[in-house]
Amino acid sequence: MQATPHAGYAGNHDHHSHGHPTGLMRWVTTTNHKDIGTMYLWFSFVMFLVGGAMSLILRAELFSPGLQYVSPEFYNQMLTLHALIMVFGAIMPAFVGFANWMIPMMIGASDMAFARMNNWSFWLLPPAAILLTTSIFVPGGAAGTGWTMYPPLSIQMGMGMDMAIFAVHILGMSSIMGSINIVTTILNMRTPGMTLMKMPLFCWTWLVTAFLLIASMPILAGAVTMLLTDRHFGTSFFAAAGGGDPVLFQHIFWFFGHPEVYIIALPAFGVVSHVIPAFSRKPLFGYVSMVYAIAAIGLISFFVWAHHMYVTGIPLTGQLYFMYATMLIAVPTGVKVFNWVTTMWRGSLTFETPMLFALGFLVLFTIGGLTGLVLAMTAVDIQLQDTYYVVAHFHYVMVAGALFSAYAGLYFWLPKWTGRMYSEGLGKLHFWLSIIFFNVAFFPQHFLGLAGMPRRVPDYAQQFADFNVISGIGAFGFGFSQLLVLVVIFQALKSGEKASSRPWDGAHGLEWTVPSPAPYHTFEDPPPFNQAEAHG
């Protein structure tokens, strides 16, 4: 960087001298990857609270048998919006936020490849969120179909369904634009010397994730468009009376839906693959096999979709194929877990909040993965399909997997983003409350499912009452514990200690070579890259 008026950027936030808009317009018009990353993260946290509040409505209704607070229709609407908002509004944007903030800084790029498109990728999200949340108030209410939107039930819904479909279209556009941006950035803007196989693992997980998104979001868009024309223009893609087949929708939906699971999980793997080595003070074990495992998981995820459809009447040969293919995913997933475990082996471990969340991720994600193995067995799945066992399984993967990993990343990189250390005591309190209440909420649901309690019901038989009470207590405890994140962030901003450029002594990577907080513009010239900051 030369000694010109621009030099000021490296050290502080003085972007005003550039003639940029300030106040609200700064955020509306920004093309800066850090600003956009910040907006993604705040947006996802707000959506997380909205979706979380909806889940507490569900748990309140389920706290005891009988109908108490909400009608069955409203219950269905809440469970649908809870899922759509959490998947598309909270978890996915959270990891896109991490990608925006960290990928350019990890690969030594000055910004994302398509900075203006990046702005659009973000600003498409709020309209979609508004469509989803306000659909509660239109005549007939929101879609009450579950996030899977199976016809013919989705054909019966009111205009709330159309709003959800439109929201999915917009979210899909945003995801595709974001993904193209990420792929282009990673493939073209790495600093000289950083070959693909020396790239930080988080970038690898996002590279594969972005391809999954580009390949699968159009499929979802197609599925919901066919739904829309079935609803309004008399096509019969999914209506037997017109020569269609309702199950066709499920095939198309899950051809998107299964990769979607890994779209959420892979970046989570990426974050954990940075946090565990940093606090083990030891390089990530098996970098190359990690990369191959990520690629294998991404690829296989396109060939297992019908394991969500074992009870739809697909032929025996189909069930067998999808069972074997699904079991196959356990192999690369196992490799990743073993690699993380071995990274810690003979390390020099400390347990700051990011490491605690990464360990929580490891334990709980493994439980979710192992119950996934149980569900892969078609004969067992037929007993457990559409029961609370499945609900428990995917919350172990999605919440304890993706969310805990996102928290690990938040605490890990917060000093870099804000220049301030968070309070370790508050962080640890947040972790312990989260992991305890999470298990109180979701572990009993395995038993409910085994005993036969169906999911997506507002009321249940009395033998399920006890575990539902426990689950409800856990859910409320977990939900309110999450508000601590706000306390942590504001405490850090207000009175946190100043962070050094590398606040974690075991952390490696180019992002730790710039000051904390990271200047508004970083790496305007490609930085030198050496083995010390390489990942593997």
Next chain:
Amino acid sequence: MLCRAAWDLAGERENMARRSNNNRDTTGVLSGAARPLFAGLLALLSSTANAAWELNLQEPVTAVARRVYELHSLLLWVIVVIFVGVFAVVAYSLYFHRKSRGHKAATFHDNTAVELAWTIVPALVLVAIAFPATSALVDMRDTSQPDLTVKVTGYQWKWGYEYLTGDAAGVKFLSVLSTPRDQIENKAPKGEHYLLEVDRPLVVPVGKKVRILTTSNDVIHNWSMPAFAVKTDAVPGFLRDTWFRAEKEGTYRGQCSELCGKDHGFMPIVVEVVSAEKYAAWVAEQKQQLAAGAEDPNKVWTLDEQVARGETVYAANCAACHQASGEGMPPAFPALNGSKIATGPKEAHLALVLKGKAGTAMAAFGEQLSDTDIAAVVAYERNAWSNKLGEVIQPAEVKALRGK
């Protein structure tokens, strides 16, 4: 052996739970929003008295369900062993490789032999468990040579049963939740089989292979019976099949297992497995009713007679959406009281009930109800609440409209 023992134990526990599954609504004095909260907490506190801490699959009563049970037990052991193995290593690291204990980090970062081993060994474990998983599944799908076949039709929100082959061929009826509304709304204590009871269960003989054909009249439902390890979608316009051979007499309970709209949680499935003699007696009774019950379609009805009949039909088929008060739940489920349809020309009203309304939850009841019932329910709707039209509708009029 282990699996078997676990199964026996679980069965014992299940039976105990079933016996002690009495009502736990002991909070009469509380009211408002706090009531369910306290009911839940009290249930938890008093759970030693009426515990239902089911930890495992329901007691299997078919050979297939037993195989599934054993397969699940096997898998549970496999995943527990893997979990304990992996996290024993983690626990060791967490304790002995801590910086606070002065442990210095090693620098190794790959080892081809180890990495190959933990790719290949899990793959072999998977191959090993694929064998029992495959044979259980093949068994499950073998619907050949049934002793009797029953067609099951899902409706929003009830089940229709029709015996296609066997002694009871020709018998058909609807099966509707029989839990009173008051119990659901917490105005009355909940019964023993709250939400798991129906007016007319499916009756099948013990030890016979029963083939179930599923289909649906509206949206996708799922006919599920955990004790038989049966769960199959009911897809509108298509037939799916499954089977079971129950080994023990008794009453078995399941629920619809695919979200099918607002009353998805309120369409249980009850199967009564009876001895051959009892089944024969039941069949004879059904056949007799079938012969006697064939109503004279030319009977001329009076208003009072018809409204009384219509009220029962309305309660079973219409009240879930349009409500007993006729006020509906607009806009999804319109009010009938004072509506244009229910006070307008009766032909349009009859046609709507017969053919349903596409794109809504209004089903074509022409396929479910007899001419007499349709005439009665429409007459009821036109005479109940404030719709005092004083019209009688004869079944012959319905019959005439069906052709159009």
